[in-house]
Amino acid sequence: MPWYAIHTRSRHxxxxxxxxxxxxxxxxxxxxxxxxxxxxxxxxxxxxxxxGYLFVETAEMDNRIRLEILKTSGVVRILGRPNxxxxxxxPDETIDAIRRLVTSRVEIQQIQYPKxxxxxxxxxxxxxxxxxxxxxxxYQQELFVVSIELLQRSVAIRLEGFQVAKI
Numbered sequence: 323m324p325w326y327a328i329h330t331r332s333r334h335x336x337x338x339x340x341x342x343x344x345x346x347x348x349x350x351x352x353x354x355x356x357x358x359x360x361x362x363x364x365x366x367x368x369x370x371x372x373x374g375y376l377f378v379e380t381a382e383m384d385n386r387i388r389l390e391i392l393k394t395s396g397v398v399r400i401l402g403r404p405n406x407x408x409x410x411x412x413p414d415e416t417i418d419a420i421r422r423l424v425t426s427r428v429e430i431q432q433i434q435y436p437k438x439x440x441x442x443x444x445x446x447x448x449x450x451x452x453x454x455x456x457x458x459x460x461y462q463q464e465l466f467v468v469s470i471e472l473l474q475r476s477v478a479i480r481l482e483g484f485q486v487a488k489i
Contacts, residue, residue, distance in 0.1 A: 435488060436486065
């Protein structure tokens with residue numbers, strides 16, 4: 323049976339998955355275990371592998387099933403061709419690869435840290451809200467050196483990964 327990708331509202335993946343399951347639609351929401359980015363403590367949490375998306379498997383995507391999926395609370399649309407209403411099936415090999423990643427329990431990281439030379443915004447600490455340029459990066463220890471202009475002087479600040487965001 324073919325799989326289809328469903329676009330959901332932000333942070334509504336679990337709610338949509340539950341709603342589709344209650345309607346007897348086979349839904350697959352791949353999740354991965356990541357470290358939370360809180361300042362006071364670190365713990366592992368489960369987050370969707372593809373934020374805002376999940377997959378459904380149906381024998382046939384007729385109008386009745388399509389309407390049932392679209393009427394589920396939190397569903398935005400079924401992914402398909404840009405100028406057409408026809409959904410595009412996701413290849414079985416892709417779903418199998420995603421399932422293998424999920425079951426392997428390999429640590430997967432989705433990182434969008436700034437690179438050397440890129441502009442970054444400090445998101446935490448006494449310099450919160452100030453923008454600068456990344457001078458040095460140590461991805462293993464999640465340490466960044468960001469140069470900021472204060473009173474026409476350049477100051478380098480050492481930051482941790484949760485304290486800096488790519489602009």
